[in-house]
Amino acid sequence: MAETLDLSVYVKRQDDGTAHLDLAIEGIDCAACIDEIEGGLCQLPGVVEARLNYTNHRLAVEWRDGELSPAAVVEELQRLGYRAHPFQARLVEEEETRRAKWLLKCLAVAGFASMNIMLLAVSVWSGNVTDITPEIRDFFHWLAALIALPAVAYAGQPFFQSAMGALRNGRTNMDVPIVIGILLALGMSVVETINSAEHTYFDSVVMLLFFLLCGRYLDQAMRRKTRAVAGNLAALRAEVTHRVNESGEPVLVPTAALNPGDRVLVRPGERVGVDGVILSGSSELDESLVTGETVRRPGTPGDVVYAGSLNYSGTLTIQVTAAGTGTLLDKVERLLESAAAAKSRYVQLADKVARAYAPVVHLAALLTAIAWVTAGASLHDALITAVAVLIITCPCALALAVPVVQVVASGALFRSNVFLNTGDALERLAAADTIVFDKTGTLTLPDMRVANAGKVRPDLLESAARLALSSHHPLATAVAQEARLRTPYEGAVEEAGQGVSATVDGVELRLGSPSYCGASDLLAESLEQEADVSVIAFSRGDERTILYVRQALRPDAASTVKALRDLGLDCRILSGDRPEAVAPIAAMLGIEQWKAGAKPADKIAVLEGLKAEGRKVLMVGDGLNDAPALAAADVSISPITASDLTQAQADAVFLGEKLAPIANTVTIARRAHGLMRQNLLLALIYNLIAVPLAFLGYVTPLLAALAMSGSSSLVTLNALRARGRNSQSTSAQPPQPVSAASALQGA
Amino acid sequence: MEVLLYLIPMALLLGLSGLAAFLWSLKNGQYDDVKGAALRVLTDDDIRP
Numbered sequence: 001m002a003e004t005l006d007l008s009v010y011v012k013r014q015d016d017g018t019a020h021l022d023l024a025i026e027g028i029d030c031a032a033c034i035d036e037i038e039g040g041l042c043q044l045p046g047v048v049e050a051r052l053n054y055t056n057h058r059l060a061v062e063w064r065d066g067e068l069s070p071a072a073v074v075e076e077l078q079r080l081g082y083r084a085h086p087f088q089a090r091l092v093e094e095e096e097t098r099r100a101k102w103l104l105k106c107l108a109v110a111g112f113a114s115m116n117i118m119l120l121a122v123s124v125w126s127g128n129v130t131d132i133t134p135e136i137r138d139f140f141h142w143l144a145a146l147i148a149l150p151a152v153a154y155a156g157q158p159f160f161q162s163a164m165g166a167l168r169n170g171r172t173n174m175d176v177p178i179v180i181g182i183l184l185a186l187g188m189s190v191v192e193t194i195n196s197a198e199h200t201y202f203d204s205v206v207m208l209l210f211f212l213l214c215g216r217y218l219d220q221a222m223r224r225k226t227r228a229v230a231g232n233l234a235a236l237r238a239e240v241t242h243r244v245n246e247s248g249e250p251v252l253v254p255t256a257a258l259n260p261g262d263r264v265l266v267r268p269g270e271r272v273g274v275d276g277v278i279l280s281g282s283s284e285l286d287e288s289l290v291t292g293e294t295v296r297r298p299g300t301p302g303d304v305v306y307a308g309s310l311n312y313s314g315t316l317t318i319q320v321t322a323a324g325t326g327t328l329l330d331k332v333e334r335l336l337e338s339a340a341a342a343k344s345r346y347v348q349l350a351d352k353v354a355r356a357y358a359p360v361v362h363l364a365a366l367l368t369a370i371a372w373v374t375a376g377a378s379l380h381d382a383l384i385t386a387v388a389v390l391i392i393t394c395p396c397a398l399a400l401a402v403p404v405v406q407v408v409a410s411g412a413l414f415r416s417n418v419f420l421n422t423g424d425a426l427e428r429l430a431a432a433d434t435i436v437f438d439k440t441g442t443l444t445l446p447d448m449r450v451a452n453a454g455k456v457r458p459d460l461l462e463s464a465a466r467l468a469l470s471s472h473h474p475l476a477t478a479v480a481q482e483a484r485l486r487t488p489y490e491g492a493v494e495e496a497g498q499g500v501s502a503t504v505d506g507v508e509l510r511l512g513s514p515s516y517c518g519a520s521d522l523l524a525e526s527l528e529q530e531a532d533v534s535v536i537a538f539s540r541g542d543e544r545t546i547l548y549v550r551q552a553l554r555p556d557a558a559s560t561v562k563a564l565r566d567l568g569l570d571c572r573i574l575s576g577d578r579p580e581a582v583a584p585i586a587a588m589l590g591i592e593q594w595k596a597g598a599k600p601a602d603k604i605a606v607l608e609g610l611k612a613e614g615r616k617v618l619m620v621g622d623g624l625n626d627a628p629a630l631a632a633a634d635v636s637i638s639p640i641t642a643s644d645l646t647q648a649q650a651d652a653v654f655l656g657e658k659l660a661p662i663a664n665t666v667t668i669a670r671r672a673h674g675l676m677r678q679n680l681l682l683a684l685i686y687n688l689i690a691v692p693l694a695f696l697g698y699v700t701p702l703l704a705a706l707a708m709s710g711s712s713s714l715v716t717l718n719a720l721r722a723r724g725r726n727s728q729s730t731s732a733q734p735p736q737p738v739s740a741a742s743a744l745q746g747a
Numbered sequence: 748m749e750v751l752l753y754l755i756p757m758a759l760l761l762g763l764s765g766l767a768a769f770l771w772s773l774k775n776g777q778y779d780d781v782k783g784a785a786l787r788v789l790t791d792d793d794i795r796p
Contacts, residue, residue: 031786054783104773112766116759136748143755 005240007070009257010086018048019065021073024235025057026083033082040080044068056228058087086254087235093227100220106155107213113151114206117144118705121203125702134196141193141200148202152186155209158216174354174399177361181394182208188387201391204704208396211712219403219423222410226419230653233640241273242266244317255307262320269472272309276318278302283314286474289643290624292440292576294551306624308643310474313497335600335628336649348424349673350402353680357395365389368695381697389694392704393687397711401679404719409672412723416664417655418637425651428635429665430673431616435564436607436633438621439575439582443589444551445657446622446641448478451533451548460545463504464538467492467511471500475536476511478549499537507541519544553588560659561589567666569618574598574606576625603629620662622646637662672722679715686711 012020025037034052037059041050046067052059061073070086077084120140127137159182163175182205189200241258242250242265250265255273258264263279266272272285284296289308296312299305305318365386372382410420420426437443453461465483468476470492489509492502499512510517517537522544533550554560561571573594575582582596595606607629610617619626619633622642630636630649638650647653654661690707693699772778 031789034783034786035790052783053780054786055780101773104778105770108766108769108773112762116762119758120755133748136751139751143759147759 005071005074006251006253006257007074007086009254010088011070013065014062017065018062019068019070021061021070022087023059023061023074023077023084024087024232025052025059025077026085026236027081028052028054028057036080037077037082041073041076044072044076047073057232059084083236085235087231088256093224093231096220096224096227100217100224103158103213103217103220106158107210107217109151110155110206110210110213113147113155114203114210117147117203117206120144121701121705128198137198138193138196141189141196141202144200144202145190145193148186148189148206151206152182152209155213156182159209159212171351172355172358173351174395177354177358177393177395178208178212178399180362181390184387185391185394188384192384199701201701201704204391204701204708207705208394208708211396211709212399215400215403215407218407222407222414223420223423226410226414229414230419233655234644239273258320260320264318264320266311266316266318267472268311268313268315269474269477270311272305272307272311272316272318274307274318274320275305276320277304279317279319281314281316283316284312286310286312288440288551288577289446289622289641292438292623292625294440294577294581308624312474332600332624332627332645335604336631336645348402349427349676349680350399353398354395357398361390361393361395364393364691364695371695372697385694385697388697388699388704389691392690392694392699392707394708395683396708397683397686397715398680400712400715401683401719402676404716405672405676405679405722408719408722409668412668413652413665416661416668418661418665419653419655420651421648421653422651425635426669426672427676428616428651429618429669432569432618432635432666434570434572434610434615435618435620435662436572436574436610436629437591438619438623438626438629439573439577439585440551441622441641442620442626442639443557443573443585443659444553446639447481447551448474448534448549449552450479450482451550451552453482453547456545456547460538460540460543461547463509463540464511464545464547467500467502467509467538470494470502471511473500475534475549476500479511479536479538479547508539510537510539512537514546517544519546522546553585554657554659556658556660558589560663561591563660563663564666567663567670569666570615574603574629576603576623600625600628604632607632618666637665668722675719675722679718682715682718683711686714 007021010021014020027033028037034054037052038050041047041061044063046063048062048064050059050061059077063073074084074086120143124132124137124140156179159175159179162173163179166173166176185201185205189202189205192200239255240252241255243253243258244263244265245251258274264274264276268283278299278301280301282298282300285299285305286294286296287306287309288294289310290306299311299316304321305316368389369382369386372385373379377385406423406426409426413420450456450461456464461482462484465479465481466485466487467489468480469483469486469488471477471480471494489502489504492500494500495512495516499510499516501508501510501512503509514520514522514535514537517539519537519539522537533548536547536549538545538547564571570593571589571591573582573586573589573591573596575594575596576598577596579596582594586592586594595602598606603626607617607619611634616635617633619630619636620638621630621636622639624643624646626638627643627646627649630638630646636650637652637654638646640647640653640655642650642653652665654665686707690699693703777784
């Protein structure tokens with residue numbers, strides 16, 4: 001590293017005089033890495049402890065404050081062969097970790113209680129048909145009550161809280177009938193124990209809790225795993241900016257550490273890391289990742305610039321601003337607020353079922369009690385039977401039906417490089433029938449590539465690419481990606497605004513504008529220009545060639561669009577770029593319905609129009625200008641290269657250069673949705689059989705226990721099919737080059 | 748059957764100690780890095796190169 005990075009903002013000072021830094025590490029792939037990293041860092045002076053978490057690839061380093069600079073830690077890791085990036089735990093992630101731990105505690109308590117109570121219950125069941133004395137049975141029932149009451153009070157908290165929250169807002173969810181069932185069963189069992197009756201339901205209650213908590217915990221664990229990977233990826237993007245300090249010197253700092261009012265320096269070829277106003281300097285700005293517009297815009301003092309713009313030609317000094325009124329960012333944020341409010345109206349499948357289910361079940365219990373009383377039974381017997389109906393219909397399988405499928409499906413998505421941001425996205429993805437793509441950065445790659453690489457002589461292209469390694473110009477960066485040998489030529493000289501040249505083996509190489517390379521005549525004869533193409537020329541001695549640089553389509557864009565169409569989705573393009581740039585892309589992909597030059601508000605209007613036609617719209621986009629559209633659509637996906645604000649609005653994020661994850665997502669979501677409905681049906685059939693039995697008074701605690709565990713297992717096993725077929729189909733194909741796990745390892 | 752009067756509380760006590768041990772290990776952070784723990788056991792940390 002030529003410049004040292006100022007990481008002080010990430011360092012946490014502790015009371016005992018030590019400093020603490022969390023880092024996300026790339027390149028960990030074996031057990032030896034643990035020792036190498038920890039051992040290597042402990043040899044640095046002042047390091048107290050270095051602890052690597054192999055599961056989530058994060059390193060915690062502590063050193064005596066003042067004896068070591070944080071940059072030295074990163075440099076030492078670099079020397080050892082690992083890239084390290086400062087990591088700031090996001091609030092959401094910490095919250096999820098805490099919740100997962102809490103659920104695990106509840107699960108442990110419920111597991112302990114259900115095992116011990118089952119031990120007592122089985123003794124009573126077998127004793128009831130043989131020779132148990134009433135005293136021993138009472139003793140066992142009292143013991144069971146003693147275990148069950150505190151266990152339910154503790155382990156039932158997640159359900160109590162959720163049910164209370166729903167009721168307070170005047171809604172019902174699946175947890176309401178669960179809580180009612182649990183409390184009634186407990187209450188009845190206690191009364192029956194006091195009356196030294198034959199049957200109690202302590203075992204059913206605690207087992208029910210145990211099963212439900214298993215589902216909740218798995219759901220939570222899956223979500224936490226994806227969040228951890230997403231958090232690391234965010235850290236690995238490692239955005240840095242040159243901040244100009246008081247003495248006018250530029251210092252390299254993480255972009256996250258900047259405050260409004262700071263001045264930053266952006267050199268040609270760098271991306272602007274922050275929103276701000278140009279103080280001095282003039283340049284051309286490529287805002288394609290922000291607005292979708294591929295034509296460059298001149299930037300002069302006083303102009304507003306947005307994070308994500310690429311600085312082309314001159315060095316700029318920018319003052320960091322918070323979102324001011326009237327700027328694009330401000331407009332986007334206002335549009336976002338209204339769009340996000342509209343989205344929260346979606347009701348999850350499980351809640352829809354719960355809304356219909358709870359009243360029906362409670363009515364059935366009431367009818368049972370009335371029927372038994374009118375048939376001449378005692379009030380006590382009538383109540384017991386009514387409660388038995390409630391217990392047997394307590395929606396254990398129903399409550400597991402959806403989350404278990406969600407866990408298995410998000411696991412399958414994770415393996416195909418898609419992270420879900422929201423839990424209910426699967427249902428909405430499955431319902432989507434129209435897919436709207438943004439062009440720039442979504443259908444095309446966010447970086448520029450040489451478009452005619454195949455038509456240029458390979459050795460000429462290789463020399464051009466190696467020469468391009470010496471230049472920071474964005475066009476040269478695009479050419480440099482073609483280099484197989486990544487060592488720049490020695491003695492390369494860059495002439496500002498012209499190009500770069502070097503002399504190799506007595507032959508002069510030049511890369512730059514056509515006139516600089518003496519290739520203007522070539523340009524004239526091959527000028528069948530497309531709108532978004534930039535031209536760069538290369539000469540080696542007398543040989544000359546013209547390279548076209550453009551944002552290329554993602555390699556599998558055409559096949560993915562076709563696959564999506566085969567799935568019955570209507571594909572459209574909605575871009576902020578000019579029609580001339582969108583038309584060829586649309587033609588190449590065979591998409592007939594496209595609209596160009598759309599501002600954020602236009603995009604929302606188009607989506608609203610589609611929704612008014614009764615379509616369910618899946619929006620795929622990455623730019624800042626897409627954020628409101630992503631929030632306004634029924635469901636949305638964005639690439640990992642999208643801006644933070646945009647990613648936060650998307651329901652799912654996909655990794656890598658390929659577009660295929662989108663088709664996979666739709667397939668997996670549809671299968672998952674099918675399985676959810678199947679599971680709900682299974683749970684319903686179970687209830688149709690169980691309720692009449694309970695109504696007639698045939699349900700004993702033994703039968704309740706069997707029925708509950710039976711239906712829950714059936715639903716869980718059915719959910720596992722959400723991954724089955726998929727893993728077969730992917731194992732038939734060659735393994736994906738970049739899986740989510742290897743992305744973590746910096747592949 | 749008087750034997751039950753102390754056998755069952757004993758069984759419960761054993762179960763409780765298991766629960767307590769689990770809760771302690773959770774609090775102690777034993778599950779924070781499950782994959783790492785599986786690999787760390789292979790390194791000889793008493794032999795420093």
